[in-house]
Amino acid sequence: MAFTLTQLSALEEAIASGELSVQYDGKKVEYxxxxxxxxxYNMVRGSLLASGQLSDAGTNRGPSSLAIFSRD
Structure with missing residues (x-):
C-alpha cells in the first residue's frame, strides 16, 4: 500500500489535537x-521516507549541547 503526504498530515493533525479519528480523501479512520x-503515524512516515516522498532533512539534527555561564 502506498501512503500519501495527505495521510501523514491528517495523522499529525489528529495527534496534535488529541482526536482519535482521522479523515482524508473522503475516508474516515477511527483509532x-x-x-x-x-x-x-510512524508507519506512514517511515514508508514515505523509504520511498523518497518525504525528506528527513531538519528532523535529525544530531547531538546538541547547552552552555551555561554564570558570574561568581
Missing part, C-alpha cells in the same frame, strides 16, 4: 488509542 494513532 482505539493515541498509541495506535502514533504507531500509524
Amino acid at each position: 482505539r488509542s493515541l498509541d495506535d494513532l502514533q504507531k500509524a
Whole structure:
C-alpha cells in the first residue's frame, strides 16, 4: 500500500489535537488509542521516507549541547 503526504498530515493533525479519528480523501479512520494513532503515524512516515516522498532533512539534527555561564 502506498501512503500519501495527505495521510501523514491528517495523522499529525489528529495527534496534535488529541482526536482519535482521522479523515482524508473522503475516508474516515477511527483509532482505539493515541498509541495506535502514533504507531500509524510512524508507519506512514517511515514508508514515505523509504520511498523518497518525504525528506528527513531538519528532523535529525544530531547531538546538541547547552552552555551555561554564570558570574561568581
